[in-house]
Amino acid sequence: MAAPPRLFRTVGVVLRRRDFDEADRLITVLTRDRGKLRLLAKGARKISSRKAAHVDLFRQVDLLVHQGRTFGVVSQAETVHPFAGLAEDLERLAAAHYLADLTDTFVGEGDTAAGVYDLLVEALQWLESGCDPKLAQRYFELHLLDLEGYRPELYRCPGCGEWLEEQVNLFDFAEGSMVCPNCAEGRGQGRRVSVGAQKVLRFLQRSAVTDCGLLRLSDGLHTEIEGLLGDYIRSVVEWPPRSRRFIETVQRLPEQ
Amino acid sequence: MALLSEPIARLVEELSRLPGIGPKTASRLTYYLLRAPRDQARDLAEALLDMKERTILCAQCFNVDTQSPCATCSDPARDRSIICVVEEPLDLVAIERSGRYKGLYHVLHGAISPVEGVGPEDIRAKELLERLKDGTVKEVLLATNPNMEGEATAMYLARLIRPLGIRVTRLARGLPVGGDLEYADEITLARALDGRGDFE
Ligand SMILES: [Zn+2]
Numbered sequence: 018m019a020a021p022p023r024l025f026r027t028v029g030v031v032l033r034r035r036d037f038d039e040a041d042r043l044i045t046v047l048t049r050d051r052g053k054l055r056l057l058a059k060g061a062r063k064i065s066s067r068k069a070a071h072v073d074l075f076r077q078v079d080l081l082v083h084q085g086r087t088f089g090v091v092s093q094a095e096t097v098h099p100f101a102g103l104a105e106d107l108e109r110l111a112a113a114h115y116l117a118d119l120t121d122t123f124v125g126e127g128d129t130a131a132g133v134y135d136l137l138v139e140a141l142q143w144l145e146s147g148c149d150p151k152l153a154q155r156y157f158e159l160h161l162l163d164l165e166g167y168r169p170e171l172y173r174c175p176g177c178g179e180w181l182e183e184q185v186n187l188f189d190f191a192e193g194s195m196v197c198p199n200c201a202e203g204r205g206q207g208r209r210v211s212v213g214a215q216k217v218l219r220f221l222q223r224s225a226v227t228d229c230g231l232l233r234l235s236d237g238l239h240t241e242i243e244g245l246l247g248d249y250i251r252s253v254v255e256w257p258p259r260s261r262r263f264i265e266t267v268q269r270l271p272e273q
Numbered sequence: 274m275a276l277l278s279e280p281i282a283r284l285v286e287e288l289s290r291l292p293g294i295g296p297k298t299a300s301r302l303t304y305y306l307l308r309a310p311r312d313q314a315r316d317l318a319e320a321l322l323d324m325k326e327r328t329i330l331c332a333q334c335f336n337v338d339t340q341s342p343c344a345t346c347s348d349p350a351r352d353r354s355i356i357c358v359v360e361e362p363l364d365l366v367a368i369e370r371s372g373r374y375k376g377l378y379h380v381l382h383g384a385i386s387p388v389e390g391v392g393p394e395d396i397r398a399k400e401l402l403e404r405l406k407d408g409t410v411k412e413v414l415l416a417t418n419p420n421m422e423g424e425a426t427a428m429y430l431a432r433l434i435r436p437l438g439i440r441v442t443r444l445a446r447g448l449p450v451g452g453d454l455e456y457a458d459e460i461t462l463a464r465a466l467d468g469r470g471d472f473e
């Protein structure tokens with residue numbers, strides 16, 4: 018006897034989507050209760066489709082899913098929050114792509130992802146509200162690393178066990194930790210991190226979005242932090258997120 | 274399942290690689306062709322090869338045609354001061370069907386979607402900027418799809434085109450969000466073309 022059709026309801030954010038067959042789309046959705054799902058949205062490319070608008074990128078959407086053999090199939094979709102404000106600014110939109118890309122890279126199918134889901138929604142809301150897109154990316158990176166078990170140690174040197182002093186210390190990528198200059202010398206690796214950058218990293222790591230919004234970074238300081246976190250992420254996931262390249266392209270565009 | 278003879282299995286496999294055609298439909302089509310007159314099968318095979326051999330991308334606008342420059346680019350009645358930018362050749366067909374647009378086109382062959390690894394260098398963006406250099410074009414109408422990928426593409430192009438002193442416009446917001454232009458009906462598209470406005 019055939020098993021009864023399995024229907025379930027969930028809320029998620031659309032991370033990725035690509036065309037599938039003639040008029041369908043295959044979407045990747047991060048949900049709070051079921052982790053990352055790959056779903057088929059039939060007819061979603063048709064402009065007349067009632068589903069089309071609801072499964073646009075980065076939307077928070079309420080889904081009724083019919084579990085098929087290979088994919089879950091979206092049978093109803095209703096927008097909870099469209100995040101339409103992301104499309105008002107290219108830097109913002111590029112940042113949203115990066116957050117979605119990082120999420121998809123770190124979260125596997127079947128992983129629990131309630132924490133990452135909350136973080137993603139929070140960061141997208143912050144981006145949409147018009148914050149500095151660079152700050153939102155760094156905040157998201159630090160907190161995602163934390164949730165996924167790669168929290169960078171910023172306070173204590175793992176070599177000697179001492180609290181790090183207010184000085185140029187080094188970041189050891191393999192260790193995922195700041196190391197004091199003495200211990201770093203013995204290890205022969207690590208990148209020098211300025212005092213200012215260490216302070217900003219600590220602040221972003223321990224603060225909520227509401228406090229981070231007050232932060233103003235100089236270009237130099239931001240570039241240092243961006244490079245450090247980017248290289249740390251690369252060392253963890255072993256490949257550069259594809260969407261990084263677009264952010265770099267956008268940064269080189271002429272100002273408005 | 275009984276084993277299919279090799280020529281039949283091969284056609285089923287080839288057909289099921291086409292969009293919208295699953296293994297069931299592929300088998301049905303194959304058995305239909307098996308019973309069809311030999312001429313019909315030959316005509317189909319020839320039409321396929323002919324389509325591949327005789328169509329090329331227009332070197333100017335990258336639309337698909339049998340000649341380059343394509344029929345639109347070489348039509349003297351077309352307004353050369355405006356270029357309408359679309360993602361796919363089928364979007365161009367949809368806009369032509371509306372009968373409202375008399376300018377030239379530029380087909381990007383895609384939209385920017387960094388999360389899918391598709392950047393500006395993967396679409397015909399550079400070629401568009403190249404076309405704008407000689408000063409003939411006064412307006413670029415961005416008719417990319419009304420979704421996040423289409424918006425990213427439009428915003429990116431606008432940032433590069435505006436400094437050239439060319440007017441940048443976008444289809445009116447009447448189009449439902451999320452879908453693809455090629456599926457829009459003529460009336461909706463005509464309205465969107467008429468109501469186009471400066472792209473901020
Ligand atoms: Zn130490």
Ligand SMILES: [Zn+2]
Pocket residue numbers: 331332333334335336342343344345346
């Ligand atoms: Zn042409």
